[in-house]
Amino acid sequence: RKEVEQDPGPFNVPEGATVAFNCTYSNSASQSFFWYRQDCRKEPKLLMSVYSSGNEDGRFTAQLNRASQYISLLIRDSKLSDSATYLCVVNFILTGGGNKLTFGTGTQLKVEL
Amino acid sequence: SQTIHQWPATLVQPVGSPLSLECTVEGTSNPNLYWYRQAAGRGLQLLFYSVGIGQISSEVPQNLSASRPQDRQFILSSKKLLLSDSGFYLCAWSPPGQGGFPLHFGNGTRLTVT
Numbered sequence: 001r002k003e004v005e006q007d008p009g010p011f012n013v014p015e016g017a018t019v020a021f022n023c024t025y026s027n028s029a030s031q032s033f034f035w036y037r038q039d040c041r042k043e044p045k046l047l048m049s050v051y052s053s054g055n056e057d058g059r060f061t062a063q064l065n066r067a068s069q070y071i072s073l074l075i076r077d078s079k080l081s082d083s084a085t086y087l088c089v090v091n092f093i094l095t096g097g098g099n100k101l102t103f104g105t106g107t108q109l110k111v112e113l
Numbered sequence: 114s115q116t117i118h119q120w121p122a123t124l125v126q127p128v129g130s131p132l133s134l135e136c137t138v139e140g141t142s143n144p145n146l147y148w149y150r151q152a153a154g155r156g157l158q159l160l161f162y163s164v165g166i167g168q169i170s171s172e173v174p175q176n177l178s179a180s181r182p183q184d185r186q187f188i189l190s191s192k193k194l195l196l197s198d199s200g201f202y203l204c205a206w207s208p209p210g211q212g213g214f215p216l217h218f219g220n221g222t223r224l225t226v227t
Contacts, residue, residue, distance in 0.1 A: 004156070032214065043203055043218035044157070087156070091214075094162065094170070099145065099207055101216055103157040 001026050006088050006104035013111055017078050021107045023071040023088030032091040032099075033064055035073050037084045038106060044087055047073075078111045085109070115140035119204045119219030126226055132177075132191040134222050136204030139185065144206040146187040147216070148179055151201040163187060164209075199226045 006023045013019050033050035050062040061074040085106040119136045148160040159172045161179035169179050180188045204219040
């Protein structure tokens with residue numbers, strides 16, 4: 001089983017649609033959770049952290065279910081500029097410091113006119 | 114503000130040739146530093162991380178090595194490249210100490226081994 005699993009997509013949605021991505025992780029000792037966005041042939045960039053109580057940042061809502069080891073990202077009112085690959089990221093602290101972020105392979109989103 | 118520089122942006126190297134990728138961070142002290150690789154169609158794989166000068170930890174056995182000769186400099190090297198070393202190499206940093214977030218990536222180096 002992969003440490004972090006995501007549906008690779010692609011998700012093709014019309015502009016204005018609501019789309020949801022799911023992610024599961026295998027390491028129950030994982031401590032922190034994030035969503036990163038990666039544009040084609042670019043470096044990943046932090047989209048948002050994911051908190052246990054759920055959190056929202058504008059059109060983006062992230063949720064975490066530790067019992068089910070499940071993370072989600074909801075995008076409302078999709079824009080063309082939201083087209084990208086969304087990476088689910090799970091972190092635990094390494095012995096001696098530093099963080100090991102384990103990345104999913106990403107879910108590709110294409111927003112169309 | 115902090116910035117991370119990684120070079121070169123693209124590189125084409127023959128099998129068996131050496132490799133040196135360099136990464137520097139500005140605007141912070143004692144950052145945690147990382148090298149990741151993203152192969153085509155695959156997720157990011159952590160190769161090395163460093164929490165201080167001369168402190169390198171390897172996550173996976175491979176044909177590569179890393180060094181941190183200065184606080185904000187991280188170098189990825191190979192003596193002899195393999196075809197399987199092709200990929201997108203990303204340097205990243207995070208604030209010092211345990212739990213330092215978030216991870217910030219450099220622009221990446223796209224390596225093609227021919």
